[in-house]
Every structure is written in structure tokens, then in C-alpha cells.
Amino acid sequence: MKEEQYISVKTFCERHGVVESFVYSMYEYEILQLEYDKDQGKLLVEDLPLLEKMVRLHNELDINPEGIQAIYHLLDQVKSLQQEVASLKKKLDTLQ
Amino acid sequence: MDFIDYYKVLGVDKKASTEEIKKAYRKLARKYHPDLNPNDPEAEKNFKHVNEANEVLSDPSKRRKYDEYGKDWQHAEEFEKAKRSRSQKGQQQNTSGYTYSRSGGSAQDFSDFFESMFGGGSPGFGSAGQRVRFRGQDYNAELQLSLMDVYTTQKQTLTVNGKNIRLTIPAGIEDGQTIKIKGYGGSGIEGGPDGDLYITFSITNNTSFKRDGANLYKTVEIPLVKAVLGGETQVETLTGKVKLKIAAGTDNGTKVKLKGKGFPQYKKEGQFGDLYLTYTVKIPKNLTQEQKSLFESLEKTNLT
Numbered sequence: 346m347k348e349e350q351y352i353s354v355k356t357f358c359e360r361h362g363v364v365e366s367f368v369y370s371m372y373e374y375e376i377l378q379l380e381y382d383k384d385q386g387k388l389l390v391e392d393l394p395l396l397e398k399m400v401r402l403h404n405e406l407d408i409n410p411e412g413i414q415a416i417y418h419l420l421d422q423v424k425s426l427q428q429e430v431a432s433l434k435k436k437l438d439t440l441q
Numbered sequence: 442m443d444f445i446d447y448y449k450v451l452g453v454d455k456k457a458s459t460e461e462i463k464k465a466y467r468k469l470a471r472k473y474h475p476d477l478n479p480n481d482p483e484a485e486k487n488f489k490h491v492n493e494a495n496e497v498l499s500d501p502s503k504r505r506k507y508d509e510y511g512k513d514w515q516h517a518e519e520f521e522k523a524k525r526s527r528s529q530k531g532q533q534q535n536t537s538g539y540t541y542s543r544s545g546g547s548a549q550d551f552s553d554f555f556e557s558m559f560g561g562g563s564p565g566f567g568s569a570g571q572r573v574r575f576r577g578q579d580y581n582a583e584l585q586l587s588l589m590d591v592y593t594t595q596k597q598t599l600t601v602n603g604k605n606i607r608l609t610i611p612a613g614i615e616d617g618q619t620i621k622i623k624g625y626g627g628s629g630i631e632g633g634p635d636g637d638l639y640i641t642f643s644i645t646n647n648t649s650f651k652r653d654g655a656n657l658y659k660t661v662e663i664p665l666v667k668a669v670l671g672g673e674t675q676v677e678t679l680t681g682k683v684k685l686k687i688a689a690g691t692d693n694g695t696k697v698k699l700k701g702k703g704f705p706q707y708k709k710e711g712q713f714g715d716l717y718l719t720y721t722v723k724i725p726k727n728l729t730q731e732q733k734s735l736f737e738s739l740e741k742t743n744l745t
Contacts, residue, residue: 439651
């Protein structure tokens with residue numbers, strides 16, 4: 346059962362046409378988690394949507410891993426700001 | 442169906458070189474890319490237009506046809522024939538197509554204008570057709586419920602893409618809240634996992650209560666005399682009427698908290714928010730002669 350929750354870095358990179366060092370740099374920048382099995386990196390299936398997003402930014406917009414790390418943190422901030430705005434709008438609505 | 446000026450979309454001249462088109466496209470793609478503009482439908486729409494413009498203008502044969510028939514597409518009979526054959530080809534391409542939409546099919550990402558001219562396409566950044574989707578596409582759906590629907594935990598069966606999903610909607614779910622249902626998105630390719638289904642709840646509030654999380658707010662009118670002398674009033678809550686004591690000398694705008702009379706707390710069974718009432722003192726109008734005299738008498742007492 347546990348095996349189904351992981352995908353090897355190698356397989357992911359073959360499917361998505363990215364070099365393995367890209368995935369490892371995402372790990373170094375703490376964007377995703379990696380597990381190791383006999384020196385083979387494995388990705389959590391749950392992290393795939395996030396990693397695929399980073400691959401799109403890398404492949405389609407020519408953004409390097411350092412830029413992706415910055416974008417990752419900024420998007421995180423955008424998300425929390427959007428949530429805050431939504432919650433403040435609701436509060437404002439109740440006060441009106 | 443409106444004509445779309447793809448040159449205008451990319452902001453380039455009709456004589457623009459392939460390199461200029463590529464440059465303009467890259468610039469706009471960075472600006473509108475959905476991954477960089479979360480929850481921004483306007484950016485997503487612009488991105489699709491930009492993508493579509495690039496799909497046509499970066500391909501010499503499509504660009505030639507667009508330049509030739511673009512504005513007169515409705516009268517180009519030859520084009521219709523070509524469209525039919527391309528349409529079939531396009532459908533085949535779509536099976537391995539790549540899409541930026543998290544909710545729609547690949548062909549749906551193109552305008553009607555594009556579809557009529559070129560049939561289905563292989564959306565994306567030029568090399569899209571070479572990509573193989575590993576994980577199934579995520580689907581987005583919206584479920585509309587009323588506030589009273591979500592006062593209690595609900596069980597519903599939804600049909601999404603032919604699959605029946607038995608859904609338990611916990612009481613107290615918020616308007617705009619999204620839940621993920623794992624594995625109910627598009628099928629994975631070549632053994633990849635299926636995508637997920639995201640259901641966003643749109644909750645309409647037809648009650649007299651305003652909701653903020655688990656707390657409810659309501660304004661209650663009380664007669665002037667009751668505000669001055671005190672008394673009792675009946676107030677409607679979500680679970681029925683309650684009798685409340687009004688203290689003598691209650692000011693306009695006084696707030697009262699009815700503990701536990703609010704909305705259920707999400708995923709906290711048996712726990713409820715509070716109901717906040719704001720009193721507004723109703724000033725009587727159309728007084729009878731007798732009432733007017735009584736107020737005048739009151740005035741003479743120098744009451745402040």
C-alpha cells in the first residue's frame with residue numbers, strides 16, 4: 346500500500362522531460378519532500394500537483410530554480426492575502 | 442462569434458517576425474500564466490487568448506490561413522471543408538493534449554472563432570503535443586446550497602463524469618469553501634494517479650441573519666417605550682423563537698449575545714457559534730392626539 350503513495354524521481358523526470366537535478370533543487374529549497382530508497386529519490390504522490398506546477402513554470406516560462414523558490418514563497422503570500430481579503434470582506438459585509 | 446485579432450492580442454504588427462511574435466507571447470504568458478495568477482479568472486481568460494493567438498501566429502500555415510481568411514471566415518467555403526478534416530485530426534491530438542485549465546477539456550480552451558477555423562488544437566506552449574500527462578486532470582465543480590441546507594450535515598449523491606459520488610457535507614461549511622475528493626478527477630495516463638475533484642460550495646443566504654463563520658448577526662427593532670421602561674420581546678433564531686428581557690434604558694445599538702444560538706461549527710459536532718443581536722430603537726410616528734399630549738407632558742418634566 347505504501348508503495349502506491351510514491352513515485353520515483355527518475356520516473357517523474359522521464360515523464361515530464363525535466364532533469365533530476367531540478368527535482369532535487371526543489372527539495373533543497375524545501376518546496377517538496379523526498380524519501381530515499383537505496384539512494385533512489387522518491388516523491389510523495391501528494392506533492393505531484395505542486396511539482397508539476399513548478400515544472401510548468403520552469404519549462405514554459407524559462408524560470409530557473411531560484412526564481413521558482415521566490416515565486417513559491419510569493420504565491421504562498423498571495424494565497425494567505427487572498428484569504429485575508431475574503432475574510433475581511435465578509436466581516437465588512439456583516440457590519441454594513 | 443466575433444473575429445479575434447490575434448495580432449492585437451499579442452500587441453504585434455501584422456508584419457511581425459516569428460521571433461517578435463515569440464518574444465511578445467513569452468512576455469504576455471509570464472504576465473497571465475494561471476500558475477502565477479491564482480484565483481484570477483480574468484488572467485486565465487487573457488492567458489487563453491494569448492495562447493490561442495500564439496498557436497495561430499507561430500505556425501506559418503495557420504498564420505497564412507488566418508491572414509487570408511481571418512475576417513471573412515464565414516464566407517470561406519473551402520475553409521469549412523478544411524475545418525471538418527482538421528476537426529477530426531484535432532480530436533485525436535486532444536487525447537494527449539496538455540491544458541492549463543484545471544477544469545475544462547483541452548478543446549474548450551479555445552474560442553469558437555479558433556474552433557471554426559482550425560478545429561481542435563494542441564493547446565499550450567508549442568511543444569505541448571510532445572508532453573505526456575502523468576497525473577489525471579483535476580476537476581472543479583460548484584455546489585449551490587442554501588444557508589439552511591448547511592445548518593445540518595447533509596448526504597448527497599453527485600454524478601461527475603459518469604461516476605456517482607456519495608458526499609457527506611458537514612454542517613457549518615462556509616460559502617466559498619472547497620473540499621477535495623481524492624481520485625475523482627480525470628484518469629491518470631500510463632498508470633499515473635487519477636486527478637482530484639474539487640467542490641466549491643456556494644451558499645446563498647436567504648435568511649435575516651448575517652453569517653461570519655459560526656457566528657450569526659441580526660438587527661432587532663424594539664419599541665421606544667420598551668427601550669425606556671424595559672420589558673420582553675420575542676426574537677427569531679434559526680431554531681425557533683426565544684423570549685428576551687429588555688433592560689430599562691436600553692440604548693439604540695445595544696448588542697446582546699445569545700450563546701450557542703449561532704451556526705454549527707464546521708466539523709465540531711454539537712458545537713455552535715453565537716447569535717449577536719443589535720437593538721435598534723423604533724421611534725414612533727403618526728401619534729394619536731393622546732399620545733402626543735403624553736409626550737408633551739413628558740417634555741415638561743425636563744426629562745433628558
